[in-house]
Amino acid sequence: xxxxxxxxxxxxxxxxxxxxxxxxxxxxxxxxxxxxxxxxxxxxxxxxxxxxxxxxxxxxxxxxxxxxxxxxxxxxxxxxxxxxxxxxxxxxxxxxxxxxxxxxxxxxxxxxxxxxxxxxxxxxxxxxxxxxxxxxxxxxxxxxxxxxxxxxxxxxxxxxxxxxxxxxxxxxxxxxxxxxxxxxxxxxxxxxxxxxxxxxxxxxxxxxxxxxxxxxxxxxxxxxxxxxxxxxxxxxxxxxxxxxxxxxxxxxxxxxxxxxxxxxxxxxxx
Ligand SMILES: C[S@@+](CC[C@H](N)C(=O)[O-])C[C@H]1O[C@@H](n2cnc3c(N)ncnc32)[C@H](O)[C@@H]1O
Numbered sequence: 001x002x003x004x005x006x007x008x009x010x011x012x013x014x015x016x017x018x019x020x021x022x023x024x025x026x027x028x029x030x031x032x033x034x035x036x037x038x039x040x041x042x043x044x045x046x047x048x049x050x051x052x053x054x055x056x057x058x059x060x061x062x063x064x065x066x067x068x069x070x071x072x073x074x075x076x077x078x079x080x081x082x083x084x085x086x087x088x089x090x091x092x093x094x095x096x097x098x099x100x101x102x103x104x105x106x107x108x109x110x111x112x113x114x115x116x117x118x119x120x121x122x123x124x125x126x127x128x129x130x131x132x133x134x135x136x137x138x139x140x141x142x143x144x145x146x147x148x149x150x151x152x153x154x155x156x157x158x159x160x161x162x163x164x165x166x167x168x169x170x171x172x173x174x175x176x177x178x179x180x181x182x183x184x185x186x187x188x189x190x191x192x193x194x195x196x197x198x199x200x201x202x203x204x205x206x207x208x209x210x211x212x213x214x215x216x217x218x219x220x221x222x223x224x225x226x227x228x229x230x231x232x233x234x235x236x237x238x239x240x241x242x243x244x245x246x247x248x249x250x251x252x253x254x255x256x257x258x259x260x261x262x263x264x265x266x267x268x269x270x
Contacts, residue, residue, distance in 0.1 A: 030144070038065075109135050132193055
């Protein structure tokens with residue numbers, strides 16, 4: 001059965017996605033460490049969004065690797081490319097391209113990475129096969145996908161408060177977002193895509209905020225739940241913040257809200 005796909009309109013929210021980059025940075029760090037890119041190599045970042053982790057790698061390697069980012073949302077690609085131009089970063093470029101149909105030649109990349117993209121592809125298996133096709137023999141990949149619904153904590157909270165107010169097709173996209181997070185699912189799809197030498201690890205990051213209000217302000221400012229808010233009458237919208245707040249209560253310690261999120265980090269070679 002196809003997984004329900006009501007992910008955010010990435011084009012629309014491209015200008016606000018950077019609000020989440022600080023929370024996702026530890027995953028980028030882990031991916032780049034697993035990727036082990038070396039000077040002289042070509043690196044592909046799939047579903048590169050507003051440019052991460054590609055830009056962190058490009059800044060770090062200072063022109064000694066060539067970095068190519070691709071994303072299917074033109075708005076995201078424009079946001080990433082604007083950073084390249086603003087910072088005059090050498091040998092990094094972003095292109096609008098669906099992961100399932102890469103207009104890139106076979107076996108031309110030494111490394112490929114993808115942070116929180118694969119599970120969102122219309123066809124994750126085809127996207128992974130494409131990633132494998134463009135990797136050179138022995139080429140290395142590192143990718144991250146979200147784990148199970150209950151451990152994608154902030155989205156799980158949102159689901160609890162929206163689910164009885166909205167028809168199912170308007171619920172937050174948690175099914176799609178966690179579609180590769182179940183036990184053995186990522187291993188199976190990587191195997192089906194032709195990879196045999198890889199590891200998959202479950203890891204936890206914490207989104208950190210000074211308070212619940214700081215967190216919820218970020219949710220609203222980023223418009224990540226815009227489709228859900230837009231579908232509610234104004235008097236219902238006003239209740240959402242207060243209904244999510246109790247979920248966070250036990251996670252505040254020493255004046256800091258730390259919200260755990262589990263993800264899977266897969267890394268291996270072609
Ligand atoms: C959660 S964002 C992650 C962006 C970036 N990798 C990061 O971690 O900051 C997911 C991205 O996947 C992209 N995406 C979704 N489906 C895609 C597809 N079929 N091909 C390429 N990109 C896709 C979206 O446009 C969006 O930019």
